[in-house]
Amino acid sequence: MKKSLMTLNRGLIGASALVSVAATAALAEEITIATVNNSDMIIMQELSSQWEAATGNTVEWVVLEENVLRQRVTTDIATDGGSFDIITIGAYEAPIWGGQDWLVGLEDLGADYDYDDIFEPVRNGLSANGTLYAVPFYAESSFTFYRTDLFADAGITVPGAQMTYDDFAAIVAKLHDPDNGVFGTCQRGKAGWGENMAFVGPLVNAFGGKWFDLDWNPTIDSPEWKAALTYYVDLMNNYGPPGATANGHNENRALFADGKCATWVDATSAAGYIFNPDQSSVHDVTGFFQAPKQVTDKGTGWFWAWALAIPKSSQKVDAAKAFLAWSTSKEYVELVGETKGWVAAPPGTRKSTYANPAYSEAAPFAATVLNSILAANPADATRDPVPYTGVQFVAIPEFQGIGNYVGQQVSAALAGQQSVDQALANSQQFAVREMTKAGYIK
Amino acid sequence: MARGVTISRKSVNTIAAGVLGLLMFFPVLWIVILSFKTEGDAIKAPLEILFGTGWTTESYGTVQARSDYFKHFSNSLIISLGSTFLGLLIAVPAAWSMAFVPAKRTKDVLMWMLSTKMLPPVGVLVPIYLIFRDLGILDTRSGLVIVLMLINLPIIIWMLYTYFREIPGEILEAARMDGATLREEVVHVLIPMAIPGMASTVLLNIILAWNEAFWTLNLTAAKAAPLTAFIASYSSPEGLFYAKLSAASVMAIAPILMMGWFSQKQLVRGLTFGAVK
Numbered sequence: 274m275k276k277s278l279m280t281l282n283r284g285l286i287g288a289s290a291l292v293s294v295a296a297t298a299a300l301a302e303e304i305t306i307a308t309v310n311n312s313d314m315i316i317m318q319e320l321s322s323q324w325e326a327a328t329g330n331t332v333e334w335v336v337l338e339e340n341v342l343r344q345r346v347t348t349d350i351a352t353d354g355g356s357f358d359i360i361t362i363g364a365y366e367a368p369i370w371g372g373q374d375w376l377v378g379l380e381d382l383g384a385d386y387d388y389d390d391i392f393e394p395v396r397n398g399l400s401a402n403g404t405l406y407a408v409p410f411y412a413e414s415s416f417t418f419y420r421t422d423l424f425a426d427a428g429i430t431v432p433g434a435q436m437t438y439d440d441f442a443a444i445v446a447k448l449h450d451p452d453n454g455v456f457g458t459c460q461r462g463k464a465g466w467g468e469n470m471a472f473v474g475p476l477v478n479a480f481g482g483k484w485f486d487l488d489w490n491p492t493i494d495s496p497e498w499k500a501a502l503t504y505y506v507d508l509m510n511n512y513g514p515p516g517a518t519a520n521g522h523n524e525n526r527a528l529f530a531d532g533k534c535a536t537w538v539d540a541t542s543a544a545g546y547i548f549n550p551d552q553s554s555v556h557d558v559t560g561f562f563q564a565p566k567q568v569t570d571k572g573t574g575w576f577w578a579w580a581l582a583i584p585k586s587s588q589k590v591d592a593a594k595a596f597l598a599w600s601t602s603k604e605y606v607e608l609v610g611e612t613k614g615w616v617a618a619p620p621g622t623r624k625s626t627y628a629n630p631a632y633s634e635a636a637p638f639a640a641t642v643l644n645s646i647l648a649a650n651p652a653d654a655t656r657d658p659v660p661y662t663g664v665q666f667v668a669i670p671e672f673q674g675i676g677n678y679v680g681q682q683v684s685a686a687l688a689g690q691q692s693v694d695q696a697l698a699n700s701q702q703f704a705v706r707e708m709t710k711a712g713y714i715k
Numbered sequence: 716m717a718r719g720v721t722i723s724r725k726s727v728n729t730i731a732a733g734v735l736g737l738l739m740f741f742p743v744l745w746i747v748i749l750s751f752k753t754e755g756d757a758i759k760a761p762l763e764i765l766f767g768t769g770w771t772t773e774s775y776g777t778v779q780a781r782s783d784y785f786k787h788f789s790n791s792l793i794i795s796l797g798s799t800f801l802g803l804l805i806a807v808p809a810a811w812s813m814a815f816v817p818a819k820r821t822k823d824v825l826m827w828m829l830s831t832k833m834l835p836p837v838g839v840l841v842p843i844y845l846i847f848r849d850l851g852i853l854d855t856r857s858g859l860v861i862v863l864m865l866i867n868l869p870i871i872i873w874m875l876y877t878y879f880r881e882i883p884g885e886i887l888e889a890a891r892m893d894g895a896t897l898r899e900e901v902v903h904v905l906i907p908m909a910i911p912g913m914a915s916t917v918l919l920n921i922i923l924a925w926n927e928a929f930w931t932l933n934l935t936a937a938k939a940a941p942l943t944a945f946i947a948s949y950s951s952p953e954g955l956f957y958a959k960l961s962a963a964s965v966m967a968i969a970p971i972l973m974m975g976w977f978s979q980k981q982l983v984r985g986l987t988f989g990a991v992k
Contacts, residue, residue: 333936338947341950348840349844352848354848
């Protein structure tokens with residue numbers, strides 16, 4: 274009797290163990306995440322093992338270059354392919370794809386998620402029709418990096434208020450010293466809507482220009498665009514490094530970190546790199562101020578966010594939401610701060626990050642970055658009223674093609690292959706054709 | 716009468732060939748050099764990179780720690796070998812029929828097959844993606860084997876057709892008269908005679924499949940991604956990854972480079988087969 278009871282007991286234990294393993298196997302999911310290759314995402318990749326250990330789920334990573342990722346993810350999402358459970362998208366795609374009903378709404382990530390802690394402009398930039406379709410991983414605006422030592426040597430003081438591009442050009446001229454390996458300014462020249470147009474777009478805003486009028490007619494051949502582009506070409510040809518048409522964010526960041534540039538207007542997210550003594554030779558002689566204005570101060574600093582979203586085609590929405598709730602939470606920011614150093618914490622998304630004294634201490638640029646992000650208003654980025662949202666881009670699907678084409682024309686003008694007038698005429702012609710084809714212009 | 720070649724002319728030719736070879740190899744050499752530098756050193760001026768910085772294998776360690784090289788490598792191996800041998804299975808009979816029993820429109824068919832290579836791949840991306848989705852072969856090695864086989868099939872058929880045409884039809888006819896079946900004729904007579912040509916066809920197609928980056932990037936996610944996706948994961952417009960990208964590139968091209976090195980005799984012999992009559 275005792276033996277049979279023991280056998281029964283062993284059998285029950287064995288069965289319950291099997292049931293438990295089966296239940297775990299049923300609950301444990303493998304999710305596939307498509308993302309870009311930058312330092313913040315690499316940290317997320319490293320730390321995700323903690324989430325895997327805590328939940329039993331596993332993560333497969335597909336890491337691709339930004340433009341390849343955009344093409345890959347667009348193909349998958351537009352065809353309902355279902356290759357990815359989480360995708361990394363930007364502030365440009367999120368509202369468009371959300372509006373197309375391609376993404377899962379993310380209003381239910383749990384009571385602990387604290388949506389109110391996310392900055393409102395960031396939340397709005399990732400929403401469509403009042404629904405949040407992507408949660409921010411980090412956000413950025415643009416501001417001016419400058420060399421404090423060179424400014425001091427030249428007797429230049431940085432004004433407290435936002436300076437104009439005319440004042441900026443005068444400062445750049447004073448600091449330009451190519452014989453000693455320092456160029457007055459380094460700005461993006463590489464063609465692309467996310468490259469040179471990220472600088473030129475806000476510059477056009479500052480000069481009072483816009484991409485389209487209220488009837489969606491392109492206005493690239495306007496006097497405002499001409500003034501902005503003439504300023505850009507003259508500034509870069511007179512005071513920029515040689516071969517600037519090959520320089521994007523990376524190249525300029527390397528030039529600035531190597532002490533070759535006196536000024537640089539670019540992403541606030543580069544501050545962590547420039548202020549890192551292991552990576553930058555100018556970490557202790559760099560300051561920052563707002564991106565300049567000209568006839569208006571609207572839309573002078575860009576807005577961008579890298580965010581995570583779930584495609585409608587995902588079969589593992591619950592596990593994907595659990596990952597998003599973890600990787601974009603307050604707790605995740607703290608985890609990065611404590612394990613990788615606070616200067617590496619994802620910037621620009623949560624109020625709690627900026628309320629943390631450890632972050633403010635480690636990142637002297639924190640307050641300026643925050644002000645720049647809060648000042649960037651994609652819904653009101655131009656002097657005149659426009660029918661679109663976006664600071665350095667226009668949140669319509671056609672913009673990618675138009676922006677890239679205009680970027681090529683601007684780059685050709687910078688290289689001296691054509692005049693500013695010719696570049697603007699070509700761009701206007703292309704934009705009119707594309708907007709007519711897309712049905713915006715009847 | 717053969718023309719005498721002077722020593723000085725020989726020297727000039729040798730130097731010119733050497734310079735040309737170095738120019739062609741220089742990008743690969745530079746990638747190898749950068750892969751043994753730190754990220755900070757990799758962006759310095761070329762002369763400083765060569766003489767003013769140290770050497771390290773740090774990037775190789777980082778790449779291996781972050782990405783599963785062997786998974787990507789085995790995917791590349793299976794996809795390139797699989798697509799080439801599957802292609803041969805179809806191409807050998809096709810090339811045989813076109814070379815030895817040509818029809819009125821054989822030349823047109825050959826030209827049509829070649830013309831499919833002129834279509835930009837992106838033009839058929841969406842239909843092929845939808846077919847793969849419906850068949851459930853997205854992100855699978857078998858799916859990539861099929862698509863790469865189809866892409867390279869015109870080249871395999873054309874190459875084999877060219878080699879087969881160099882073989883006198885009378886030899887095959889003699890085999891038939893001796894009672895050989897069609898299978899025996901192809902396996903025991905045709906293929907042994909066409910081995911150099913077939914070897915170069917196989918080698919060239921393995922190289923083409925190994926390096927193919929459009930379909931292998933667009934039809935895979937995490938499971939079937941080959942070495943092209945491995946390299947792509949280190950390219951970034953935001954962040955410095957030159958040294959790691961170089962290390963990943965060296966790791967990706969090393970196997971195919973070694974294969975090319977060891978089989979260059981067969982490759983050259985096959986590619987020049989029938990070039991001189």
